[in-house]
Structure formats: C-alpha cells, structure tokens
Amino acid sequence: xxxxxxxxxxxxxxxxxxxxxxxxxxxxxxxxxxxxxxxxxxxxxxxxxxxxxxxxxxxxxxxxxxxxxxxxxxxxxxxxxxxxxxxxxxxxxxxxxxxxxxxxxxxxxxxxxxxxxxxxxxxxxxxxxxxxxxxxxxxxxxxxxxxxxxxxxxxxxxxxxxxxxxxxxxxxxxxxxxxxxxxxxxxxxxxxxxxxxxxxxxxxxxxxxxxxxxxxxxxxxxxxxxxxxxxxxxxxxxxxxxxxxxxxxxxxxxxxxxxxxxxxxxxxxxxxxxxxxxxxxxxxxxxxxxxxxxxxxxxxxxxxxxxxxxxxxxxxxxxxxxxxxxxxxxxxxxxxxxxxxxxxxxxxxxxxxxxxxxxxxxxxxxxxxxxxxxxxxxxxxxxxxxxxxxxxxxxxxxxxxxxxxxxxxxxxxxxxxxxxxxxxxxxxxxxxxxxxxxxxxxxxxxxxxxxxxxxxxxxxxxxxxxxxxxxxxxxxxxxxxxxxxxxxxxxxxxxxxxxxxxxx
Amino acid sequence: xxxxxxxxxxxxxxxxxxxxxxxxxxxxxxxxxxxxxxxxxxxxxxxxxxxxxxxxxxxxxxxxxxxxxxxxxxxxxxxxxxxxxxxxxxxxxxxxxxxxxxxxxxxxxxxxxxxxxxxxxxxxxxxxxxxxxxxxxxxxxxxxxxxxxxxxxxxxxxxxxxxxxxxxxxxxxxxxxxxxxxxxxxxxxxxxxxxxxxxxxxxxxxxxxxxxxxxxxxxxxxxxxxxxxxxxxxxxxxxxxxxxxxxxxxxxxxxxxxxxxxxxxxxxxxxxxxxxxxxxxxxxxxxxxxxxxxxxxxxxxxxxxxxxxxxxxxxxxxxxxxxxxxxxxxxxxxxxxxxxxxxxxxxxxxxxxxxxxxxxxxxxxxxxxxxxxxxxxxxxxxxxxxxxxxxxxxxxxxxxxxxxxxxxxxxxxxxxxxxxxxxxxxxxxxxxxxxxxxxxxxxxxxxxxxxxxxxxxxxxx
Numbered sequence: 001x002x003x004x005x006x007x008x009x010x011x012x013x014x015x016x017x018x019x020x021x022x023x024x025x026x027x028x029x030x031x032x033x034x035x036x037x038x039x040x041x042x043x044x045x046x047x048x049x050x051x052x053x054x055x056x057x058x059x060x061x062x063x064x065x066x067x068x069x070x071x072x073x074x075x076x077x078x079x080x081x082x083x084x085x086x087x088x089x090x091x092x093x094x095x096x097x098x099x100x101x102x103x104x105x106x107x108x109x110x111x112x113x114x115x116x117x118x119x120x121x122x123x124x125x126x127x128x129x130x131x132x133x134x135x136x137x138x139x140x141x142x143x144x145x146x147x148x149x150x151x152x153x154x155x156x157x158x159x160x161x162x163x164x165x166x167x168x169x170x171x172x173x174x175x176x177x178x179x180x181x182x183x184x185x186x187x188x189x190x191x192x193x194x195x196x197x198x199x200x201x202x203x204x205x206x207x208x209x210x211x212x213x214x215x216x217x218x219x220x221x222x223x224x225x226x227x228x229x230x231x232x233x234x235x236x237x238x239x240x241x242x243x244x245x246x247x248x249x250x251x252x253x254x255x256x257x258x259x260x261x262x263x264x265x266x267x268x269x270x271x272x273x274x275x276x277x278x279x280x281x282x283x284x285x286x287x288x289x290x291x292x293x294x295x296x297x298x299x300x301x302x303x304x305x306x307x308x309x310x311x312x313x314x315x316x317x318x319x320x321x322x323x324x325x326x327x328x329x330x331x332x333x334x335x336x337x338x339x340x341x342x343x344x345x346x347x348x349x350x351x352x353x354x355x356x357x358x359x360x361x362x363x364x365x366x367x368x369x370x371x372x373x374x375x376x377x378x379x380x381x382x383x384x385x386x387x388x389x390x391x392x393x394x395x396x397x398x399x400x401x402x403x404x405x406x407x408x409x410x411x412x413x414x415x416x417x418x419x420x421x422x423x424x425x426x427x428x429x430x431x432x433x434x435x436x437x438x439x440x441x442x443x444x445x446x447x448x449x450x451x452x453x454x455x456x457x458x459x460x461x462x463x464x465x466x467x468x469x470x471x472x473x474x475x476x477x478x479x480x481x482x483x484x485x486x487x488x489x490x491x492x493x494x495x496x497x498x499x500x501x502x503x504x
Numbered sequence: 505x506x507x508x509x510x511x512x513x514x515x516x517x518x519x520x521x522x523x524x525x526x527x528x529x530x531x532x533x534x535x536x537x538x539x540x541x542x543x544x545x546x547x548x549x550x551x552x553x554x555x556x557x558x559x560x561x562x563x564x565x566x567x568x569x570x571x572x573x574x575x576x577x578x579x580x581x582x583x584x585x586x587x588x589x590x591x592x593x594x595x596x597x598x599x600x601x602x603x604x605x606x607x608x609x610x611x612x613x614x615x616x617x618x619x620x621x622x623x624x625x626x627x628x629x630x631x632x633x634x635x636x637x638x639x640x641x642x643x644x645x646x647x648x649x650x651x652x653x654x655x656x657x658x659x660x661x662x663x664x665x666x667x668x669x670x671x672x673x674x675x676x677x678x679x680x681x682x683x684x685x686x687x688x689x690x691x692x693x694x695x696x697x698x699x700x701x702x703x704x705x706x707x708x709x710x711x712x713x714x715x716x717x718x719x720x721x722x723x724x725x726x727x728x729x730x731x732x733x734x735x736x737x738x739x740x741x742x743x744x745x746x747x748x749x750x751x752x753x754x755x756x757x758x759x760x761x762x763x764x765x766x767x768x769x770x771x772x773x774x775x776x777x778x779x780x781x782x783x784x785x786x787x788x789x790x791x792x793x794x795x796x797x798x799x800x801x802x803x804x805x806x807x808x809x810x811x812x813x814x815x816x817x818x819x820x821x822x823x824x825x826x827x828x829x830x831x832x833x834x835x836x837x838x839x840x841x842x843x844x845x846x847x848x849x850x851x852x853x854x855x856x857x858x859x860x861x862x863x864x865x866x867x868x869x870x871x872x873x874x875x876x877x878x879x880x881x882x883x884x885x886x887x888x889x890x891x892x893x894x895x896x897x898x899x900x901x902x903x904x905x906x907x908x909x910x911x912x913x914x915x916x917x918x919x920x921x922x923x924x925x926x927x928x929x930x931x932x933x934x935x936x937x938x939x940x941x942x943x944x945x946x947x948x949x950x951x952x953x954x955x956x957x958x959x960x961x962x963x964x965x
Contacts, residue, residue, distance in 0.1 A: 391576040395662065395790050404662060404783045404792035410891040414900030417793070461576060462782075469593070470600050470776035478663065480889040482777050483799025486611030489771050490619065493542050493612070494535075496763045500756050501535025 005050045009043055016083070022092030031088065035167075039083035045076040050150075059140070060211035062219075066226035067233075069153060073127075074237040077157035081165040087366065090376075102328075102376040105171065114171040116163040116182060123160035124189050126152055131197060131204070140207035160186075164245065166295050166370035173371035175313065176249035183245055187238045194231025198224050255303055256312055298367025301360055305341045314371050327374035328365060333430040335361045337423070348415060348437055351422050379429035379449075381456050390458030393451050397442070405476035406462045411438060421463055425456040527750035532733045536627075538760060539620035545764035546613035547715065553606040554708065560596055561658065562588035563704035565697040574781050582660075582785035585700045589659040589780055605772030610652050612768060614800040617645050625844075625874050628862040629732045632855060635845035637725045640718055642841055647715045649800055654707040656778075656798050660700055663778070665786025666795045669694060670808070674830035679823050695788055732861050741859045794892045799885065806887030807833050810909050840877075865934070868927035876920030883912045 016039050023031055048054060049071035057064035086105075090098050104110055112118065130136055130149060139149040163172065164179040174182065203209050203219035212218035303312065309320035316322030323331075334340040338352035354361065369376065395404060401417035403409050408419035415438045420428060429452050435441030447455070474481035514520040531537070564584040570577045572587070573595055582590075592599040621641060624630055630638035653671070657664045672694040675686040691698025730744050739745050747753045771777075783792060797805050811829025815822060840847075848870065849855055864871045886893070887908040894901040949955050 387576045388578040388580055391784065392580060395784050395787075395792070399662075399790065399792040401793055403794060405779075407794075408895060409793035410894040410901045411793075412901050414894075414898075414903075416895050416898075458576060468776060468779070469781075470604055470779060471772075471774045473776045473779070476782075477892060478794060479778075479796040479798050479802075480794065480892050482607075482611060482775075483802065485771065485775055486608060486799060487615055489608065489612050489767055490542070490615040492767055493616070493764060494539070494619070497538040497542065497760065498535045500759060501538055502533035503535065 019088040019092045023088050035084040038079050042076050042079040045071050062208050062222045062226040066229045070233055072153050073157040078161045081161050084167045106376050111171045116172050119159040119163050123156045126156040137205055170370040179245050183242045190234040191231050194227050197227030255300055295366050298363035301364050302367050325374045326372045328369055328376045329430045330434045331365050331368050333434050381425045381429045381453050383425050385454035385457035390454030393455050394458045407476040420459050425460055428456045428459050529749045530744045530746040531753040532731050532746040536623045539623055543616035545761045546609045549609045549768050553602045556602050560592045563700050565700050586660040586785045601772055604777050605768050607777045608771040609768045614648050626864040630845045631858045633857045638845055640722045644718045651711040654703045657703055659780045660786050661780040662783040662786050662792050667797050674826045677824045677827035678831055734861050796889050802888035803881050803884040806884035810887050865927040865930035868924045871927045872920045872924030875923035876916040879919040880916040883915055
C-alpha cells in the first residue's frame with residue numbers, strides 16, 4: 001500500500017468536503033448530491049487504480065498497468081469532471097479570489113488549454129507518446145517519472161473530457177453534433193493504438209521482460225493482452241460515452257420539441273401570441289421545486305423560459321439579443337432582479353421578485369455560461385467601501401439619472417432610471433458593469449473596482465434610514481412632494497378658518 | 505397697576521379715544537376674510553424661525569473641507585455656507601426642526617397668498633376704491649416669491665445650485681441688459697463667490713424689510729378703507745357688518761395664529777423637507793434628478809420646459825429661448841395682473857366705488873377669465889414636474905411635454921368657457937329663484953295652527 005497516495009486521496013476528500021461546505025454556506029442552496037457522489041466514485045476509481053490489489057501487479061505486468069491507465073483516463077477523469085470541481089471552486093472562493101480565478105479562466109492561457117482541437121490532439125499525443133517513447137520505460141524505472149506519467153495521463157484526460165462535460169464554466173461550449181464528432185474521432189484512435197500495440201512483434205519494454213523472468217515471449221504475450229484491453233475496454237468505454245452523448249442530444253431535442261409544442265398549443269388556445277399566458281403555461285411546465293443546480297436543469301429551464309426569444313442556441317431573435325457573448329454578471333443581474341424572463345417584448349423590464357429560485361438561477365447561469373464566451377468576472381463588493389468617496393462618485397456618475405436620493409427618474413423616451421431601493425449591493429455593482437437597458441456601461445477605465453465598491457456602499461447607506469433625519473422623507477421626491485404637502489397644510493388651515501368663520 | 509399705566513399713557517398720548525374706536529372696529533365674519541391672515545401668520549413664523557437660523561448660517565463661499573458629524577461627506581470640499589447648513593441641520597439643537605418649519609412656512613405662505621388673491625379676484629374686491637391695495641398685494645406676492653427663491657438657494661446645495669444656474673441663464677437671456685442684470689444679482693460669472701453673500705443680504709434684510717413695509721401699507725389701507733363684505737340682509741355699501749375687534753375678532757385671530765404655528769410646527773416635525781445632506785454641496789459638474797424648484801416657482805420651471813426652442817436673431821443679437829418662457833411670460837402675466845382693475849373698468853365702464861362683493865357667478869366673464877388664467881398657471885406648474893410624473897405613470901417625458909403643450913393651449917380656453925357658462929347658469933337660477941319669491945310669511949291662527957301666506961305670487965320660471 002502506498003501511503004503517500006492514500007494521504008493524497010484523503011487530502012483531496014478533505015479539500016472537496018471543505019469546498020462543498022463553503023459553497024453550501026455561500027450560495028443559499030446546496031450542491032447537487034450527484035456531484036458529491038461522482039467525486040466519491042472518482043476517489044474510488046483512483047484508489048482502485050493506484051492501490052492494491054492492482055498496483056503491485058502493475059509493476060510487473062503491462063496488462064495490469066494498462067488496466068490502471070484505463071481506470072485513470074476513462075473512468076477517474078470524467079468522474080472527476082462530473083463532480084463539478086470548477087463550479088465549486090468559483091462558488092466557494094471569496095470574491096477577490098473568485099474574481100482572479102474568473103479572469104484566469106477567461107484568459108488566453110486557459111482558453112488555449114481547453115480549446116477542443118488542442119485537447120483532443122494533446123490527449124492522443126499523450127496516449128501514443130507514452131507507449132511508443134522512452135518515457136514509458138523511464139517511468140517503469142524511476143518512480144518519480146511514473147508519478148509524472150500518471151499526472152500527465154490524468155491531466156490530458158481531464159482536458160479531453162472537459163470539452164464535452166459542461167459543468168461549471170466552459171470556455172469552448174460545443175453543441176451535441178460537435179461533441180459526438182469529438183468522441184467519435186477518439187474511438188478509432190484508441191482502437192488504432194491498441195491494435196498497434198497488439199501487432200508488435202517485439203517486447204517494447206525491457207522492464208517487463210525482466211519482470212517476466214527474462215522471457216521476451218511472456219512479456220510479449222502480456223503486452224498483447226494489455227493492448228487488447230486498451231482496444232476493447234477502451235473502445236467499449238468510449239462507445240458508452242458516445243451513446244450517452246447521443247442520448248443526451250435526443251433528450252435535448254425532445255424537450256425542445258415539447259416546448260415548441262406547448263408554445264404552439266398556447267398560441268392556438270389564445271388565438272394570438274399571448275406572451276403572459278405563454279409565460280405562465282411554461283412556468284407551470286418548468287417549475288420543479290427542490291431540484292438543485294445542474295446543467296441539465298439549466299438547459300431545460302432555458303428551453304422553457306428563454307429560448308423562445310433568445311433562441312435554442314442562444315443565437316437571439318428579433319425580440320431579444322444573442323446570449324453567446326453574455327457575461328455572467330449580466331445573466332445574474334437580469335435573473336436575480338426578476339427582469340428576466342419578461343412578459344413584455346418592448347419597453348423596460350421592471351425590478352420584480354424573481355420567478356426562479358436561487359438554485360434555478362444558478363442552473364441557468366451554469367447552462368448559459370457553458371455556451372457563452374462572455375466575461376465570467378464577478379464584481380468584488382464587500383459593502384465596506386469608503387462612504388464619502390462613494391457619495392461623491394454616486395453624485396457625479398449616478399445622480400443625474402437615479403437622483404441624489406436614488407429614487408430614480410425619467411431619462412427620456414419612456415426610459416426610467418429605476419429607484420435603487422430594492423437593489424442589493426451586488427446587483428448595483430453588476431448594473432454598473434453591465435449597463436442594463438439604456439444605462440451606460442461603466443468599465444474599469446471609467447470606474448475602477450474600488451470606485452464601484454465605494455458607490456455600492458453609499459447606495460446601501462441611502463437605502464437605510466440613517467440619513468432620513470427630519471421626519472417622513474415623502475418618497476424622496478424633493479420639492480414636488482413638498483409642494484403637495486404644503487398645499488395639504490394650507491387645506492387644513494382653510495378648514496380651520498371655515499370652522500371659526502361664518503359662511504354668510 | 506395696569507390701570508395706572510394705561511391711564512398715564514392715555515393722559516400723555518390720548519390713546520383712549522383711538523383705542524375705543526379701534527377695539528370696536530367691525531370685522532366681517534366670513535371665513536374667506538382670514539385667508540390673508542394665514543399668510544400674515546406664516547410670515548410671523550418665518551420671521552421668528554428665520555432669526556434663529558440666521559445665528560448659525562455662514563453666508564460665505566469660502567471652500568472648506570468637511571469633517572463634521574455626517575460621515576458620507578467627510579473630506580469633501582464645500583462652501584462654508586453649505587457646511588454651516590449641514591451643521592445647523594445635523595448638529596445644532598432644534599436646528600433641523602426650525603429649518604424645516606421655516607421652509608414649510610415659506611411654502612404655505614405663498615400658497616395662502618395665492619388663495620387669498622384668488623378670493624380677492626373672483627369676488628371683485630379689487631375694484632374701486634381698492635385698486636391700490638390690489639397692486640400692493642401683488643408687490644407682496646412678488647416679494648414673497650423672491651424671498652422664497654433666495655431662501656431656497658442659500659444652502660448652496662446641489663439642488664438649489666441647479667436652480668440658481670437656471671435663474672442665471674434666464675437672466676442672461678434678457679436682451680441688452682441680461683449680462684448686467686446677471687452680474688448685479690450674482691456678482692460675477694456663475695458660480696461666483698459673491699453670490700451667496702448677495703442672496704443672504706437680500707433674503708434676510710432687503711426682502712423682509714420690503715415685505716414688512718408693504719404689509720404695513722396693505723393692512724393700513726384695509727384699516728382706512730374698511731373691509732368689503734358679501735351681500736346679505738342688512739349689508740349695504742355704507743356699512744360693515746361683523747364682529748368687533750375686541751374681544752370677538754381678536755380671539756379668533758389669535759386662535760388662528762396658534763393654529764398656523766401648530767400646523768407649521770407639525771409639518772416641520774413630521775415631514776422631511778429639503779434634505780440638503782443628501783443632495784450634497786453644489787458642484788457645477790454634477791446634477792441630480794428629479795430637480796424641481798419649490799412649488800411656487802414650478803410654473804416658471806414648467807414654462808421653460810414647455811417653451812418653444814426659439815432662438816431669434818435681431819440686429820445681430822441673439823434672443824435665446826429662455827427669454828420667452830422665463831422672462832417674457834412672467835412679465836406679461838404680472839403686467840396683466842397689475843393692470844386688471846383698470847382693464848376691467850374700461851370694459852365694464854363701472855367707475856363706481858364698491859364695498860359689496862360680487863359672488864363669482866355675478867360676473868361670469870371675469871370668473872371665466874380668472875379660471876382660464878388659473879388653469880394656465882396650474883398646467884404650467886404641473887408641467888414643471890413632468891419627469892416625476894413620467895416616472896410614476898410610465899409615459900415618456902417627450903410625450904408628456906407635448907401633452908402639456910396641447911393642454912396649455914386647450915385647457916385654459918375650455919376651463920374658461922365652461923366656468924363662464926356655469927357661472928351664467930348659476931346666476932340665472934339665482935335670479936329666477938329671487939324672482940320666484942321664496943319667502944313665506946307664516947302666521948299663527950286663532951285655533952293655534954299655522955297659516956302660510958306667500959309674500960308674492962309664485963311665478964315659476
């Protein structure tokens with residue numbers, strides 16, 4: 001038993017558990033337990049691959065070693081991805097770090113690393129290279145190189161699988177046909193490699209010749225058995241994945257059809273495109289309380305509530321913009337302020353109570369962001385900014401439309417700068433960065449992160465009644481409301497003189 | 505003791521004779537005669553509270569860095585004037601209460617003057633011999649507007665600074681002398697350091713002194729000319745029916761003073777007005793929305809908002825758009841009010857002195873014109889807050905502006921004609937009733953019952 005590996009696995013379990021706890025604590029709702037189960041299975045697969053009873057044989061047998069590799073590459077790696085590590089990490093880090101990570105994930109390095117063409121080629125290169133190069137021999141000789149080799153296998157496999165397992169942030173979202181092609185192309189490669197090894201006439205690795213008591217023939221037989229395992233078991237596993245992707249595509253299309261049918265029925269029933277009736281019907285269809293955030297849930301929610309305007313593939317329509325470049329901030333803002341989904345096709349969306357639960361919102365975000373190239377940077381707000389700075393910046397940048405008291409105002413052509421009394425600090429920060437409606441988008445050159453943090457602090461202070469000295473604020477409408485009240489006061493005085501005077 | 509003092513005074517000044525007459529002076533009992541009194545008592549409250557505020561206000565544009573008790577403004581540069589109002593509002597005992605009472609009193613003051621003026625107008629009380637007092641009353645209204653606007657502008661906050669900016673531009677728009685006028689009132693290019701000092705002096709000395717003087721003349725003339733009165737049994741052109749000043753009317757009036765003070769204090773205590781700490785110090789680069797003046801400037805604000813964007817070129821001299829709505833319109837409006845008594849005399853050829861008031865329906869055409877002018881002013885006032893209404897009702901501001909433009913042209917005519925017709929019908933009905941002889945004599949019969957005897961034969965119209 002290799003205690004270092006056990007220790008590492010225990011560490012991984014501890015880290016994952018810690019992340020889950022932080023995630024659950026920060027995000028109101030809890031993580032889907034299937035992710036946790038997937039992580040458990042990952043650990044089990046890793047243990048199976050790297051610990052007795054398999055491990056002692058791997059040193060002497062190519063077949064056993066191949067079984068190890070199969071477990072790592074085709075089982076542990078996809079299971080690990082199914083345990084949603086990146087989603088957990090982003091959701092449980094504090095804002096500064098999440099922001100930094102988000103920046104990294106949207107950065108060129110990560111995008112190159114996760115580019116599907118690269119990941120496919122890289123994975124194949126590692127598979128071929130490892131078996132037909134001195135690396136394998138070196139790994140068998142030096143344990144450190146062996147560890148490196150396993151790490152390389154795992155890394156390339158994780159990169160390979162992340163292209164089709166869309167959980168958490170996805171840099172290069174692929175639709176189902178592309179994913180099927182991606183997996184399909186991998187199948188012959190695995191088979192070719194297996195066949196290539198199977199057809200070898202010489203024992204490739206002197207280490208195994210030695211471990212088989214110096215018998216080259218025994219080593220060759222072992223080599224062929226391992227190759228067969230790679231060919232057949234690898235092929236089978238890839239085939240299972242292939243079928244799973246096809247099944248998911250089928251389910252996706254079926255739901256899309258159902259949704260279109262429901263839409264069509266609703267249209268038939270109402271005799272016209274009644275957006276509200278449709279929205280209600282779809283909401284009834286889509287409301288599945290208690291379901292935690294998953295990509296599938298996000299997808300079905302999207303299809304039911306969003307796709308009629310934003311398009312089945314986020315491409316947008318005459319009624320709504322494309323979401324292919326939408327930022328995480330924007331989706332979160334529109335959903336948590338209840339501005340989306342909307343029942344009006346033109347005009348301004350109002351701040352309402354969101355129709356989705358936080359879990360459903362997260363599912364939608366997960367789904368849309370899996371297909372969007374937009375920024376994943378989340379605003380850094382801790383509600384501890386500099387008040388006086390925030391006030392000055394608010395007056396200079398926000399008050400012209402939202403008013404010095406943040407009660408909102410008209411900005412022309414029917415647009416309204418809404419009152420900020422319901423907005424959370426995060427939503428205010430998101431609005432600054434996103435610029436919803438006709439609001440200007442303030443980027444980091446106009447308002448730095450520090451500026452935004454200061455502004456939201458002041459908005460938060462405006463929302464509390466600390467600043468409302470002097471009695472009822474009369475809706476913070478200024479002289480308009482004051483004038484009306486003054487006339488009411490005069491009205492009262494006229495009642496009094498009417499009472500003490502005569503009427504003739 | 506009191507008796508001895510009074511006797512001594514009488515001995516030397518002969519006050520007893522005057523007092524005996526004065527204390528028995530008759531005041532009409534009709535409630536509408538106390539509208540002006542509400543304004544008077546508002547002014548009393550204004551003087552009392554304003555004196556307190558004056559102790560703490562620093563009329564200086566000197567820039568200072570704030571480090572007082574309001575954390576949101578820490579380290580911010582502001583004028584000493586703004587800082588002193590902040591301190592007055594948030595730190596000085598009863599400062600905010602008295603500031604709020606002062607501001608509420610100003611709003612109710614002008615409102616009371618307006619209603620009082622409407623009463624005078626619609627009952628024809630301005631007719632000979634009281635044309636002069638009508639003019640003095642109008643002067644009082646203008647002084648009150650001036651005092652209100654200068655007071656509103658004193659704190660040097662963002663909202664009032666925006667108002668001053670508009671006033672400055674409107675002054676500049678006056679052809680030929682605009683620049684000089686602006687310099688006179690503002691002491692330099694806006695924003696000038698001298699402005700606050702000039703505003704302060706105007707607000708606390710010039711205008712109150714003029715107001716007191718004009719009020720003395722106003723009341724003196726009433727004293728001399730005596731009150732008008734509504735028609736009624738026993739009321740003629742040669743008498744005044746009412747309660748004597750002492751004790752009846754004096755009691756009522758003192759009661760009213762207390763009522764006015766009580767209501768203004770309640771407003772100041774329970775309703776926030778002009779929270780300048782939220783608006784922040786004035787900075788020409790900033791603006792808040794919605795930005796409105798106090799209600800009595802609202803009609804001018806509305807006129808600027810609805811006014812056409814004319815820019816006339818005359819002799820190479822530009823007459824900018826604000827001139828028409830911001831200068832010409834109020835000029836025409838007040839000129840019309842000033843000359844109305846003389847205008848009406850020309851139209852009616854009635855140069856006789858009148859001590860008895862008209863019922864508004866007695867002179868339908870005057871009532872119609874008054875209603876039309878009132879409608880005009882009210883439409884303008886409402887147009888002054890069109891952005892707030894746009895937000896509340898969800899119509900675009902542009903559409904609302906056009907709606908108000910149409911209303912400004914249509915509504916006064918419609919209201920005027922309707923009022924005219926209504927007054928005419930009211931008058932006809934009253935005349936018919938009067939002719940119908942509704943008075944009935946009732947006499948006790950010998951058997952103990954009652955018998956009715958119509959005074960005249962009933963003639964149905």
